[in-house]
Amino acid sequence: MKAPISWLKEYVDITSNINDLMWKMTEIGLTCESYDEIEGDKILDIEVTPNRPDWLSITGIAREIAIIENSKLTLPKLSDIPKPTQNLPINISFKTNLTGGYAGITISGVKVGDSPAWMQKRLISIGLRPINNLVDITNYVMFELGCPIHVFDYDKFLSTDLSMQLSKGSEEFVSVDGLKYKLPPDTLIIKDTNRVIDLCGIKGGQNTGISDSTKNVFIHTPIYNGSYIRKTSQALKLKSDASYIYERGPNPKIIPDTLKRVVTLVLELAGGEVASKPIFKIDKFIKDKIISFDLDDLNKFLGISIQKELVLKILEHLDFSPKITGATIKCIVPNFRSDVNLVEDIYEEIARIYSYNKFPRTLPSGKMASVKIPYFYDREFELVLKNIVSSAGYFEISSGALTSKEIIEKSGLNPENHIRIANPVSAEYEFMRTSLIPTLLAGIKVNTQENLKIFEYGKVYFAPVEKATEVYKISSALRNSTFENIKGLVDLVLEKLNIANYEIKPFAISHGLWHPNRAGVIEMDGEELGIFGEISPMVLHNFGIKGNIFGFELDMANLKKFQNSYLFKPIPKFPPQIEDITLIIKGKTEVGKVINEIKMTKFVDDVTMLGTYQNTITLRINYSDVNKTLTDKEVAEIRKSILGTLSKKFGVKQK
């Protein structure tokens, strides 16, 4: 909403400098952070919140400024509508109850021409284009008082019996600006005979619009049900200043004044004579809203005691006609304040005019919940994981959760498993991601470092949308490295979480994103902890990445589920016996399982692989006993038992 200072000054004295004024307006809710300067006038740019339709008018804004500036509001002088001296009958029947009020009148013998320069200047300054005196007057009064008005060419009506009704659907309508629309059903329209002449609350029709030769006019100022106007406006993607006001709900009580003001200006600037009695229809008798509150409750709510006199003064200023009885204050809500319905609304009125910035700032004194809240999230665990991976040299990236069909397909994934946005901003952001690997690959692509190590933590989402599963993953990618390195990272993460005895398995069903053989699943008690290994060469090719990429994608919930708190083990009192043994391995033997088997042997403390050569592996085994130093003879017996088991289970022999 644009508000020229010069126009505001017609209704209110403004003495503050522009910056003070703008902040004081912002502080009480009329957010104003900038202004334009046109021919020496300052045009305020005001963000009007949807609860305040009364601020969609210059007088409404002036009323609020009068409070800040401690001055009086002077509304435009209204003259009574003269008695009709001509007779252009009009009759309107209402076939819906979607009007909150209606006023209309005919005027004959007007002369269409330019509106006066002062009016044109004001319209231009608030961003409107002057058209002719009649249309300009309706726009001017709409912005002055806040209620939309439309003017029809009376002579273009095919009948003087108009009817307001809901459309059946697919009626054609051509707006005053010449655009064609096919109407959806349940659109509020006005018809003469069988033609649609008005798309209520949004645009008038071309068939009854004002032209240079217009002589007789019908002017109306209706109030419509805002949600109907909004539905139509959204369906047709057609907005206007009027529809904007209607959606927010203008004050029905302002209709008679609006009509008076328009008629006065038309007679003054376009001539003519009143040719009908005004039609007035105020459907519902709108009662004044009365809200009472207790001063004590106000103070308990706000946290400070505001003096009674000050409370009353603020409410007076706001036209709430406060009456105090004991500690109870009764307010009559002025009719332009459709937003004030509850005591809390009154509390806000008092607080904002008192000034939010005069309040002390305190902290709540009450009890804290002693139980875990629903939806509790363990962020400590997230940080533990992130810290393990970042201390291993990985850089955290952060990316968006939406992706494209193209990326999904490039990644070897199936769009069917993805939740789709029906109205995406663009095809790039159409699907919710099911893996963090594609954005990591994009990260690999933009960097040139040979041994790049990056990771991401975040949610992935799986279809079907009505039972969407959302799970947190931590995923990593490293370039031009070896399988051992990613395996080492997996082992490190799991070791730090004290998860032991996990199993590594090949994919049961191949996974498009990963290499079919050089990647696999990490399982614990039959549940998946994650996937790791080499990214599919085909996917890398699709992304235009040369070399190989290793990575993992681990499931946070299962990591958390299987993590164990680590219990301290005292350092051994007796030195371990350490020996290296070299084993001859048959082809396709899983070394990890061989090592695990050795680890499970009693008195074996640790097993590490020193290296491989041809068909052999060399392992270093630490033997120890908490109670004594093991003798060579005892170690020899343990070794013998290990070799026996290995031979039986894996056909492995010592070299």
Next chain:
Amino acid sequence: MREDIINLKNNAIGQIMDTDSDKELEELRIEYLGRNGKINEFLIDLKKLKPDERKDVGILINESKKTIESTLNDKIENLTQFKVDTKEWFDLTAPGVKSEIGNLHAQTKVLTEILNQFSYLGYQIADGPEVESDYYNFEVLNFPKDHPARDAQQTMFFDVTGTKFKPGELIPRTHTSAMQGRVMQKMKPPFRVVVPGRCFRYEQIDASHGVDFWQVEGFAVDKNITFTDLLGTIEYVLKGVFGSDAQIRFATTFFPFVEPGVDTYLKCTVCKGKGCSFCKKSGWSEIMPAGMIHPNVLSTCKIDPKVWRGFAFAIGLSRVVTLKYKIDDLRTLTNPDLRILKQY
């Protein structure tokens, strides 16, 4: 005399230990052990003693002499063995070798700072669905259907073809406030909850808008919560994150789920209020919308607004990160370029 000898020994050891100078050590040797040294003086005096005392004191003198000698010799040996050439040239400015560690993203770090503030105030962290219903995203929060208040939250909606849902009933949540209803319907007050998370809006992507972004929602419900508690909590958190000299001011605003509504402005930390591109030249940055929870929201969640009061607020996490790091384009936060990641 015994005492004098012991004192002499202790003094000698002390002096020897205190010096690193060859010259001083030689002087000490002469002073204590030389022909006319202090030990010899005692030996001469020995003769003055009664014969039955001589033996014991003689032993003490000899032991002291040995101790002084060995201390002196050890010191000289240490000095020669570990003596370094003080004239040796060494380049302290030569570059070091850094361990290869990674780094957490700015967003993780700043979020931790923010959540720490809330944890000091007794808030618990909640996490909820991003695939959300219109009900929790809007209706519970007092946004009627077809109300222009929804315009401020340009909404995307999911393809629900083949489900029992109508278009628009399932949406990517537009704000973390959607968690208010979820928590409040499941828990009795009092509680203090903070919800960090991703939100989605139908926005054309540019330097200050994204289709997804992060918010940190907070809300508290208790019997005696006041409006000044809301203002104080906002101040506490922002000063915790931006430093105790951070300046904030409040203004009135409107959101359907709060009454009164509060907007929080932080004096621009980039230009210190002079006006710059971060604060759209105003010197102040809109950072934390808030308000007292609307009684309709409490009632919908079966919490009696006559007994309980609450407040709620939201922080734009991305905004805080960009302000703290003076990043002028939101898209930087999702840029995986290592040259950026290394700076966080």
